[in-house]
Amino acid sequence: MIVVMKSEATDEQIEKVVSTIKELGYKAHVIKGVLRTVIGAVGDERGKPHHLESLSILEGVEKVVPILQPYKLASREFKPDNTIVKVGNVEIGGNKIVVMAGPCSVENEEQIIETAIAVKNAGASILRGGAYKPRTSPYTFQGLGEEGLKLLAKARQITGLPVVTEILDPHDLDVIAEYSDMLQIGARNAQNYALLKHVGRCNKPVLLKRGMATTITEFLMAAEYILSEGNPNVVLCERGIRTFETATRNTFDLNAIPVLKEKTHLPVLADPSHGTGYWQYVTPMALAAIAAGADGLLIEVHYKPEIAVSDGGQSLKPSKFAALMEKARAVAKAVGREI
Ligand code: PEP
Ligand code: MN
Numbered sequence: 001m002i003v004v005m006k007s008e009a010t011d012e013q014i015e016k017v018v019s020t021i022k023e024l025g026y027k028a029h030v031i032k033g034v035l036r037t038v039i040g041a042v043g044d045e046r047g048k049p050h051h052l053e054s055l056s057i058l059e060g061v062e063k064v065v066p067i068l069q070p071y072k073l074a075s076r077e078f079k080p081d082n083t084i085v086k087v088g089n090v091e092i093g094g095n096k097i098v099v100m101a102g103p104c105s106v107e108n109e110e111q112i113i114e115t116a117i118a119v120k121n122a123g124a125s126i127l128r129g130g131a132y133k134p135r136t137s138p139y140t141f142q143g144l145g146e147e148g149l150k151l152l153a154k155a156r157q158i159t160g161l162p163v164v165t166e167i168l169d170p171h172d173l174d175v176i177a178e179y180s181d182m183l184q185i186g187a188r189n190a191q192n193y194a195l196l197k198h199v200g201r202c203n204k205p206v207l208l209k210r211g212m213a214t215t216i217t218e219f220l221m222a223a224e225y226i227l228s229e230g231n232p233n234v235v236l237c238e239r240g241i242r243t244f245e246t247a248t249r250n251t252f253d254l255n256a257i258p259v260l261k262e263k264t265h266l267p268v269l270a271d272p273s274h275g276t277g278y279w280q281y282v283t284p285m286a287l288a289a290i291a292a293g294a295d296g297l298l299i300e301v302h303y304k305p306e307i308a309v310s311d312g313g314q315s316l317k318p319s320k321f322a323a324l325m326e327k328a329r330a331v332a333k334a335v336g337r338e339i
Helices: 011-023 052-057 109-122 146-159 170-179 193-200 216-228 256-263 272-276 279-291 318-334
Strands: 002-005 027-032 037-042 061-065 085-087 090-092 098-102 126-128 163-166 182-185 206-209 234-238 268-270 296-300
Touching: 002 011, 011 027, 011 037, 011 052, 052 061, 090 098, 098 109, 098 318, 109 126, 109 146, 109 318, 126 146, 146 163, 146 170, 163 170, 170 182, 170 193, 182 193, 193 206, 193 216, 206 216, 216 234, 216 256, 234 256, 256 268, 268 279, 272 279, 272 296, 279 296, 279 318, 296 318
Parallel strands: 098 126, 098 296, 126 163, 163 182, 182 206, 206 234, 234 268, 268 296
Antiparallel strands: 002 037, 002 061, 027 037, 085 090
């Protein structure tokens, strides 16, 4: 349910609604808008004798309306205005398209520093790099762990770029949060509800990637797990889904971008690197994603893709990435955005 307060509602009246929602056994999420405050009352309604509609009799309440979608806090019904998520000094979800770029994995100091400088010079505003890698085989490189985080922090110090890196295990949250500015939940963990709840209880922004077999509704329900624990800073990322097609690594779901932008207020990014799996398809799909309304891109870039320990075949060389950025600026301008 959404409780819409009257524009002249007082802080005491808002507080009374919040405490009543809690007494009824629900969680209250307050959004203070410019004109009025709305309060989301979410929780399991089954077996509860009290109906939230009764909140309409409280002073200062204008109306109580149900949220029809299964995801509540993530829905545009709950929050019509776009959410802006801040990562360091970078705002995601506004008019400016945000580009996150860097290698799949942090491999060594030279690799991450040289790649970070190159993506920064080409116009990226956030550095990506995996230190804990979700590899399909347990026998392949699993990431440098804390050593990789330290190298990312060094690259941030040199370039000024905030850092996003993946978390696989709730036990690593403290150490990852210490060195990075944003946590990535990868496709393989998009429905790891324990991990989603765990990052929902911290205050770091979260980059949530779509699972390779999740529907858009399931993807938004995953975001709901994070939001419902109290962390409002969630950015979604379409990264391709599994289909019968084998010519590409995944099928990059371009449709998901306008669909998500309609259904949720959360920023939506596109990852055409994992979405296609081949470097030569990355730029065309990146441009298509911007045209489709994406709020940003996630692009794998490696200073020497031919020797990359993971995802070299889909990684752009710095020169190719700079060319992508040049074209992206033109497409962004054509659709009324900037980079
Ligand atoms: C990654 O970003 O390197 C990654 C492993 O992505 P995904 O979870 O989308 O496969
Ligand atoms: Mn990768």
